[in-house]
Amino acid sequence: MDANDGADAPYWNGLAEGRLMLPRCGGCGDWLWPAVSRCGACGSETVEWIERPMRATIFSWTRTWHRFGFTESLDLPFVSIVATVDDCGIRLLGRLDDLERIDPVIGEAIAGRIGATRVGTRDIPTIIWSRG
Numbered sequence: 001m002d003a004n005d006g007a008d009a010p011y012w013n014g015l016a017e018g019r020l021m022l023p024r025c026g027g028c029g030d031w032l033w034p035a036v037s038r039c040g041a042c043g044s045e046t047v048e049w050i051e052r053p054m055r056a057t058i059f060s061w062t063r064t065w066h067r068f069g070f071t072e073s074l075d076l077p078f079v080s081i082v083a084t085v086d087d088c089g090i091r092l093l094g095r096l097d098d099l100e101r102i103d104p105v106i107g108e109a110i111a112g113r114i115g116a117t118r119v120g121t122r123d124i125p126t127i128i129w130s131r132g
């Protein structure tokens with residue numbers, strides 16, 4: 001991957017190491033997403049990166065049947081989801097295992113693992129979610 005020194009760098013570095021790291025304000029304790037360098041609620045510039053279990057519920061989903069840019073490495077169809085991470089409310093975009101092609105249910109419990117999405121010549125760390 002290219003060097004990543006943005007506010008969300010610890011997130012991407014965490015995924016690359018197999019861990020889900022999410023930012024929380026060191027002042028008021030609010031979870032901060034997208035990652036920022038200053039809390040919008042209390043103004044603190046102390047951001048703590050906390051490792052979270054990869055457990056979540058499905059907030060929304062879509063199954064893609066037609067290829068579009070940067071999806072060349074994925075078998076069609078594939079399911080993209082927005083997952084609400086347990087106990088912090090942060091919502092992350094990811095993929096859902098779709099082997100059985102059963103429609104996901106909003107609010108369904110899911111567990112994640114780190115995979116990769118090939119984009120051009122790069123492998124981007126990706127959370128791949130499964131039911132249960």
Ligand SMILES: [Zn+2]
Binds near residue numbers: 025027030
């Ligand atoms: Zn704060």
